Amino acid sequence: MTGVRHHIPDPLLVAYVSGSLPQAYSLVVATHLSMCDDCRARATAHEAVGGSILESCGTADLSGGLRQRVFDMLDEPVIETPRYERSGIFPAPVMEALGGLPPKWKSLGMGVRQSILSHDEGGSVRLLYIPGGQAVPDHGHNGLELTLVLQGAFRDETGRFGVGDLEVADDDLEHTPVAEDGVACICLAATDAALRFRSLVPRLLQPIFRI
Amino acid sequence: MLTSLSDQSLAALDAPVTVDRDTSVVREREKVERESLSDQTVWMLAVRDNRDRVAFGRLFDYFAPRLKGVICRSGMSPSQAEDVVQDVMLTVWRKAAMFDPERAQVSAWIFQIARNRQIDVIRKERRPVPEELKLPEETQEDAAQVLALDQETQKLRAALRRLKPAQREMVEKAYLGELTHSDIRDQTGLPLGTIKSRIRLGLERLRHELKEQGLT
Ligand SMILES: [Zn+2]
Numbered sequence: 001m002t003g004v005r006h007h008i009p010d011p012l013l014v015a016y017v018s019g020s021l022p023q024a025y026s027l028v029v030a031t032h033l034s035m036c037d038d039c040r041a042r043a044t045a046h047e048a049v050g051g052s053i054l055e056s057c058g059t060a061d062l063s064g065g066l067r068q069r070v071f072d073m074l075d076e077p078v079i080e081t082p083r084y085e086r087s088g089i090f091p092a093p094v095m096e097a098l099g100g101l102p103p104k105w106k107s108l109g110m111g112v113r114q115s116i117l118s119h120d121e122g123g124s125v126r127l128l129y130i131p132g133g134q135a136v137p138d139h140g141h142n143g144l145e146l147t148l149v150l151q152g153a154f155r156d157e158t159g160r161f162g163v164g165d166l167e168v169a170d171d172d173l174e175h176t177p178v179a180e181d182g183v184a185c186i187c188l189a190a191t192d193a194a195l196r197f198r199s200l201v202p203r204l205l206q207p208i209f210r211i
Numbered sequence: 212m213l214t215s216l217s218d219q220s221l222a223a224l225d226a227p228v229t230v231d232r233d234t235s236v237v238r239e240r241e242k243v244e245r246e247s248l249s250d251q252t253v254w255m256l257a258v259r260d261n262r263d264r265v266a267f268g269r270l271f272d273y274f275a276p277r278l279k280g281v282i283c284r285s286g287m288s289p290s291q292a293e294d295v296v297q298d299v300m301l302t303v304w305r306k307a308a309m310f311d312p313e314r315a316q317v318s319a320w321i322f323q324i325a326r327n328r329q330i331d332v333i334r335k336e337r338r339p340v341p342e343e344l345k346l347p348e349e350t351q352e353d354a355a356q357v358l359a360l361d362q363e364t365q366k367l368r369a370a371l372r373r374l375k376p377a378q379r380e381m382v383e384k385a386y387l388g389e390l391t392h393s394d395i396r397d398q399t400g401l402p403l404g405t406i407k408s409r410i411r412l413g414l415e416r417l418r419h420e421l422k423e424q425g426l427t
Contacts, residue, residue, distance in 0.1 A: 093339045
């Protein structure tokens with residue numbers, strides 16, 4: 001995709017390539033990689049480093065039967081895992097997280113909607129739908145927040161984010177994203193802890209909304 | 212053209228046939244290029260193109276003990292690590308058609324398969340991976356590009372070897388996923404800068420490659 005201006009920072013990309021990035025963030029990174037050849041090329045270069053380390057890192061003795069066991073299995077039928085394809089604005093990794101179905105939106109009020117894709121102790125990841133011209137409710141977060149634009153655009157104190165752009169916000173950033181006028185802004189957002197929407201939903205209700 | 216790299220056409224190369232001058236020059240060049248490829252790439256191409264079990268055995272003997280080594284480092288038990296090694300090597304055999312030596316070196320490709328498998332086992336859910344690039348059905352591989360990537364990777368490896376031991380350890384930890392979250396967020400100690408020029412070279416090539424194929 002051309003025109004992407006906000007990319008994945010290297011430390012995050014290395015964390016993804018190395019497998020140490022929690023699932024929620026990995027989904028956002030994999031989705032950006034599906035939309036941005038620039039970052040895909042950088043990820044591939046990092047994988048080359050990983051491969052070099054694999055080759056030069058030393059060996060461990062294998063137990064006697066492993067080689068034969070693998071050879072015996074070469075002709076076994078393969079069970080194919082289901083594969084998902086991009087659908088509309090949703091790249092394949094998002095479609096996989098959605099299980100191939102359209103998002104189930106839940107209203108957060110004022111036209112803002114969300115669809116939670118996964119939520120566990122490692123973090124949560126959701127789709128957010130913000131009508132054009134509408135502000136994303138003021139919120140703080142306890143750690144890293146990744147927001148990837150899939151449709152429309154938003155602006156906040158740090159700049160403008162259009163389709164394919166990734167905003168990386170740490171807990172220091174108090175930001176108020178506002179969707180640009182026109183088409184609704186749809187984002188994929190991952191946080192490592194429950195988002196705390198201040199103005200929209202009273203804290204007591206947060207466990208119910210799981211935000 | 213990588214088809215010309217298969218053993219069959221190599222045999223043809225040695226056969227005393229009469230060819231016109233142009234063809235023999237081309238073949239001579241292709242022979243030189245094939246001889247410069249790393250063993251691992253040659254084995255992997257033989258597995259991909261000829262389903263060559265001997266070549267697969269060589270790949271196994273080379274990569275399986277290394278895979279077990281890095282997987283054990285992550286704290287998996289030896290027997291669980293061997294299960295992962297088994298799955299990874301079977302994937303190498305089954306998905307060999309996906310191996311694209313213009314975009315990834317064998318070790319990088321296997322590294323990524325291993326990471327995916329390891330995470331699937333640990334998290335018990337599939338690791339999110341990017342959409343696959345849709346490549347034209349009949350791409351003719353460019354042997355020069357394959358060789359260039361192969362050699363670039365060998366240079367990268369040499370650059371890694373030249374790192375000071377402490378830096379080298381940091382790089383290993385980073386790429387094997389042994390850094391804590393705070394390490395990742397505060398990666399001042401990671402000597403990414405020292406290998407960045409290598410990564411950048413690879414990057415330029417890959418970006419060029421993507422452009423060539425009309426993917427951007
Ligand atoms: Zn990017």
